[in-house]
Amino acid sequence: MEPFDYKTLIQQLKQMAYAYYVLDDPIATDEEYDTLYHQIKSFEEQNPHLIDPSSPTQRVGDVPLESFEKNSHLQRMWSLDDVFNPQELKEWMDRILRNYPQASFVCSPKFDGASLNLCYEHGTLISATTRGDGQIGELVTQNARTIHSIPLSIPMQEKIEIRGEVIISKKHFESLNAQRAQNGESLFANPRNAAAGSLRQLDSKIVAKRKLNFIPWGFGYNTSSHTSFFALVNEIFGYGFFKPPFIKHCKSIEEIQECYQEILKNRDSYPVMLDGMVIVVDEIPIQNSLGFTIKSPRFACAYKFPAIEKSSTIHSITLQVGRTGVITPVAELEPVEIEGAMISRATLHNFSEIAKKDIRIGDKVIIIRSGDVIPKIIKPLTALRDGSQTPITPPTHCPICENELLIEEKFIKCQNLSCPARIQESLAHFVSKKALNIDGLGEKIIQQLYQEGLVQNLEDIYSLQKEDLLKLEGWKEKKAQNALDGIQATKGVELWRFINALGIEHIGEGASKKLQNAFGLEIFVKNKEDFLTLDGFGEEMAESLSEFSAVNAERIKRLLTIIQPTCKTQSIDNSHWLYGKSVVLTGTMSQDRESIKAHLESLGAKVSSSVSKKTDYVIYGENAGSKLEKARELGVECLSEGEWERSK
CATH class of the missing domain: 1.10.150.20 (5' to 3' exonuclease, C-terminal subdomain)
Incomplete structure (x- = not known):
């Protein structure tokens, strides 16, 4: 492969990755992406002196960090002042319009995540730094490089700080917490904590699995000649960043209120958590004239949504028996209003989680609506205990049928089919x-x-x-x-x-x-x-x-x-090359997957649902995704469905 071909293929791979991760509109199958990715990676391994730093293969570092270095922002990262209602918004705008009646504003969703400052020089990402105290943050460049919506290179050659929010979608947040619960790990309280915790992982390979996204909301140091904030951020979006689903230029308080109501109305339909709307003066010369207070810019504010985190008291515990027999403890609460709904019950998940958080009857607790839907108890306010609180004791017998329960490490279950x-x-x-x-x-x-x-x-x-x-x-x-x-x-x-x-x-x-x-x-x-x-x-x-x-x-x-079931002992061919081997099936097969699985088991293979170092073979069909990629990273032998058929 010639260097020119390498550069061309790099661009093709970048286009595929951008369409998949940023636009959510793939232009190639997973197999096509994987094939091209490994062709490029093979060339780079043989020609390390020719590696393009912006190659998608360079996103994940090989060695976990021991700690994060500190890094200074070129311009301070300010936090925004909050307004909570139309009257406070009017007062904030009046202070601006009194001296700058020609000012207009840019409105966009306020994403609930972890702020990150990206610094590019000569078109290349040179650093990624957390907000920290606004002046100095932690250098998390290795982790930022794993986020596909952060371009490793941009067309602007002048140095610029691009600022935005690292977020995780509601869907991936729930999936991540489900996996952590299965592994016996503590759960993230909300998507914001999940994003922040992921960003501060010392092993970038773990970060790469967390499906984080980066959405720009502004910039720090720059030498741009733009006089419009709206124009500059739109130019930044064109560099390959993810564009927010809503951003609008407004000229009056009425238009701003309409934007706020639109975002608030559609809040639940957004795939990520929102906690308000950001309002920024559009004219950059006016921004410079307005300047900053001791902690925040005078030219921007966060118009916050109604709070979704409240406190209440646990009066008692109800035991719910699920249709599979799993016992779920539910807290009966002092009713509290969250986003217009009266909440009087919240799940406590399982008794292992109760013990880990040390939640007791009579506790004052913090409640959130995870994903803006399901009320969940995050933690007890232990400092408010007065001695009247009582521990929550796991049951030994089913509250419905009174049969003895199966007690495991994480779950308690009623085994009685007559329950x-x-x-x-x-x-x-x-x-x-x-x-x-x-x-x-x-x-x-x-x-x-x-x-x-x-x-x-x-x-x-x-x-x-x-x-x-x-x-x-x-x-x-x-x-x-x-x-x-x-x-x-x-x-x-x-x-x-x-x-x-x-x-x-x-x-x-x-x-x-x-x-x-x-x-x-x-x-x-x-x-x-x-x-x-x-x-x-x-x-x-x-x-x-x-x-x-x-x-x-x-x-x-x-x-x-x-x-009167019959017992036919399955005949297994212990001479077959798959006998005793661990096999994973992935992708869309031309045959019924259950038939393929049954045939593999008849040959003595162990069919597993997940890829690990112990996997011997992966058999893949069309649109095979992360399992195939992981198998190749681990060096597991991979067979297409056609290759498997020919090898029978």
Whole structure:
């Protein structure tokens, strides 16, 4: 590959990345991007002296930092004064218009994230610094380079500081917290904390996985001849930065109020958290004349939205039993208004989180509406305790059916299939495609049968009569007969399907097949120690299965008598090159993925859902994304679906 070709391919890769990460409008498939990315990376490894610093391959540093260096801003980063209502806005504007009646304003959303100052020189990003105290912040350049909406180079050659907000979307925030909860890590209180915490990670490879975005809102030092703030920020957007979904030039307080109401009205539909609207004087000469107070500019302010963080008192705890049996503690609160809604209840997630935060009954607590929707308790105000507060004790028995609960490290669960809170979910799973696969009985039909009193437990499915079904709304002869035929077709089903249909916590399709092969019909009389002898079965799986079998022994016996599942030991080819190997499937396949998975398992492969250092092979179809990229980074052998078919 010649250097000229390298430069051309770099530009192609930049265009692909910009379309994907900034415009959210891809111009290439993930496979095309990955192929080009690795071609460029291979060339750079062989020709390190020719590496373009702005190459997308140079975004992530290899070595974690030990600490952050301090760095001074060329111009101070000021914080904005807040206004909270139309009267305060009018007073702020009057102070400006009194001396500068020709002044106009620029309005844009105020994103709730972490402020960052980017410095470019000769068109290249030379530093990225957090706000800090406004004069000196932490140098986080290595982390900023991982954010694809921060260009590594821009067309402006003069030195300039471009300032903006690092944010994380509501969707990615929830996903990040879900992953942290699964890993037993503390949760981020809100997207702002998640963005700030991510930006200050010492390992840039972790930052690269956090899906951060950077949205410019202004600038510091610059030598531009522009006299309009609106014109200059729009020029900056054209350098490859993400443009905010709303930015408008206004000439009156009425227009500003209209902008505020529009942003406030659409607040929930924005993919990121907003906490107000920024108003900036457009004329840069007027900005310079107005100057600064001791802590903030006189030419800009934040018109804040109504507060979404309030405090209240926990009066008691209610235990909710989810449809899968998980017990969720819910705090009953002193009612408090948040954004026009009276909030009297908030989730406490699980008892592990309660213990970690040391939340007690009687505590004064801070509440937010995560994603502007679900009320959540962030922390107790321990300094306000007076000794009357009492600890929240995890339950040992189900509050609905009073059966003993399965207690794990993070979750507490009712294992009783007869528990009214569990029944509908258990029924829906029992008839689903990956379980007994009963044609004619979907989730909505199961819900109807339950509400009509025809099906109250799993056994009732096998007692349904055609005349009972024909009395229901929407049921005709053919529909009723199809449902009954589907039910009868489950007689003699493979044992693994029956095991999977029971909906045992931690026991999915793969584990069910292992249990069938290991124990056959004796599975439900085996104990925890027996299950622990199986490859891949840990304490949680073994405990869950043992507890479930004990609690539901009579029901399982009745169902076995009715269904009479068959036990076909799966024949595995232990001579195949995939025997004992860990395989991950990703992307869109031309065949049914379940069929591919079943075939791989018949060859002795272990099909996993995530890529790790222990993965032996990745088989990918079209539009394969992050899993394929991670596999290649880890050096895992990757086969396209076509290559896999030819290698069978």
